[in-house]
Amino acid sequence: MDKFVIRGGNPLVGTVRVSGAKNAALPAMAAALLTEEPVILENVPQVRDIETERKLLAAMGADVELGYGRAQHRTTICCRDLVNPEASYELVKTMRASTLVLGPLIARMKRARISLPGGCAIGARPIDLHIKGLEKLGAKISQEHGYIEASAPRLRGTRIVFEKITVTGTEDLLMAATLAQGETVLENCAREPEVVDLAALLNKMGAQIEGAGTHCIRVQGVEKLHGARHRIIPDRIEAGTFVIAAALTGGDLQVSGCEPQHLDALLQKLEECGVQVYVIGDSIRVVGNGPLRSADVNTEEYPGFPTDMQAQYMALATQAEGTSIVTENIFENRFMHGQELVRMGANVKVEGSRAVVRGPTPLSGAAVQASDLRASASLVLAALVADGETIIDRVYHIDRGYERIEEKLRGVGAQIRRIGELLPKRVAVPGVAV
Numbered sequence: 001m002d003k004f005v006i007r008g009g010n011p012l013v014g015t016v017r018v019s020g021a022k023n024a025a026l027p028a029m030a031a032a033l034l035t036e037e038p039v040i041l042e043n044v045p046q047v048r049d050i051e052t053e054r055k056l057l058a059a060m061g062a063d064v065e066l067g068y069g070r071a072q073h074r075t076t077i078c079c080r081d082l083v084n085p086e087a088s089y090e091l092v093k094t095m096r097a098s099t100l101v102l103g104p105l106i107a108r109m110k111r112a113r114i115s116l117p118g119g120c121a122i123g124a125r126p127i128d129l130h131i132k133g134l135e136k137l138g139a140k141i142s143q144e145h146g147y148i149e150a151s152a153p154r155l156r157g158t159r160i161v162f163e164k165i166t167v168t169g170t171e172d173l174l175m176a177a178t179l180a181q182g183e184t185v186l187e188n189c190a191r192e193p194e195v196v197d198l199a200a201l202l203n204k205m206g207a208q209i210e211g212a213g214t215h216c217i218r219v220q221g222v223e224k225l226h227g228a229r230h231r232i233i234p235d236r237i238e239a240g241t242f243v244i245a246a247a248l249t250g251g252d253l254q255v256s257g258c259e260p261q262h263l264d265a266l267l268q269k270l271e272e273c274g275v276q277v278y279v280i281g282d283s284i285r286v287v288g289n290g291p292l293r294s295a296d297v298n299t300e301e302y303p304g305f306p307t308d309m310q311a312q313y314m315a316l317a318t319q320a321e322g323t324s325i326v327t328e329n330i331f332e333n334r335f336m337h338g339q340e341l342v343r344m345g346a347n348v349k350v351e352g353s354r355a356v357v358r359g360p361t362p363l364s365g366a367a368v369q370a371s372d373l374r375a376s377a378s379l380v381l382a383a384l385v386a387d388g389e390t391i392i393d394r395v396y397h398i399d400r401g402y403e404r405i406e407e408k409l410r411g412v413g414a415q416i417r418r419i420g421e422l423l424p425k426r427v428a429v430p431g432v433a434v
C-alpha cells in the first residue's frame, strides 16, 4: 500500500491547475447508459473512482475508450450492447457512487441488479431515497442476498418530494426520469453544481430538463436519448483543498482552471479567517501572509459550506488563533481525522456532531492513517505545516478523488513523495480499450 512522506514548513507558491470534478464525472459516465450512441466526456479526472466506474460499465458490456496523450482526460463510452445490467459487490464496496447506475439501468434496460453498498467510514449512507423514488416512478424493487433487484415496464412520470436532500439521489432519479412517460417533478432536490452539470449533459443528449440548480426540477420524458459531447466542470473540492493549503502554509498560490463561484461559501469563510483571496476569471489567488483567525463552520447542502471541505477546514482551524466550532450536519461520523490531527499535536475535541478546535497549536510530524477521501486530504494539509516528517498510510483513499496530488503539490513547493507501489495509471480492464 502506498504512503506519502511529507516534510512540512514550505509555503506553497506558484500556480496549480484544477482537474475535472470526480463527482460530476461519475454521474456523467452513468448517463451514458441511457443511450445506444457514444457519449464523449472531456476533462475526466484520472482518479481511482473513475477507474472503478469504467470497470463497472465495461463489466456490463459497454465499450469504454480512454484518450491518451493530449486527450488523456477524454473518455468515450458506448453502451450499445449492454449484456449484464449488474453492479457487483466487489465494485460497489469500493465506491458507493456505483448506485448511480441504478436509475439509468432501470430506465433503459428495464432491469438492474446492484449490490447494496453497506456501511461506510463516514456514516450509514442509506440509499432508501433512491429506491423510494424509483418505486414511485413504477419500478418493482426487492432485496435478495445483499443485492437490489429491480425491474420495470416503461417508467411513468410522477411527483417526488425528497424527504431529505440527496445529491446522488437527485442525480439517479433525474436520469431515470429522462426516459419516463410524461412529466416528472422532483422537489427538494440537491442544488449542487454537479447536478446542474449532469442536467446540462442530459439535455445535450436530448432530454428535456428544467430547473436544475433549484429545489424543483421538471423533466418531460422522451422516447430515446442520443449521443453527446460534454466537458466536465472543474473540481470545486480539489480547488478548495489547494486554497486551504495556500492559506495554511502562508503561501501565495494561484489556483487556476476552476469555477470560483462554486467556492463562495469557502472563500467567504477564509476571508473571515484573515486570508486574502482574489478572484481573477477562472483563477483564485490566495495570499496567506497574516495570522489566521478562528471561525465557526456549519456544513450544509450547496450553496452552504460543503461537508467535503470540513476535514480540510479543520486542519486550517488548528493553526488559527482562538476557538473554532465545526458542526457536521450532513454525515453522522465524519470526524475520524480529528483523532489523527490530535496525534500531530492539534487540540480537537469531538462532541457528537461538533468538533471544538482550539488553536494555534504547533503540529509535529507523525505516522498517521487516512480513513476516508477528504480525511486524508486534511492530513496532507496538516503535514504541510508540521515540524519534521509525516508519514500518511493508506493513501489509496486520497487516490480515489485527487489526481496526482503529490505531483501538483510538489510543483508549488511542497516536500511530498509517494513510497510503496506505484499508482497503476493505466490498468488494463477487460472490455476497456486503453
Ligand code: UD1
Pocket (backbone or CB within 6 Å): 023, 026, 096, 097, 123, 124, 125, 126, 127, 128, 129, 130, 131, 164, 165, 166, 167, 168, 169, 190, 194, 307, 308, 330, 331, 332
Ligand atoms: C454526494 C457526494 C459526496 C458528498 C455528499 C454530500 C458524489 C459521488 N458524492 O454523496 O462527495 O459528501 O454528496 O454533499 O457526488 N441519505 C439518506 N437516504 C438516501 C440518500 C442519502 O438518508 O437514500 C442521507 C445520507 O445518509 C446523508 C445525506 O442524506 O446523511 C446526504 O447524502 P447524499 O447527498 O445522498 O450524499 P451522496 O450523494 O452519497
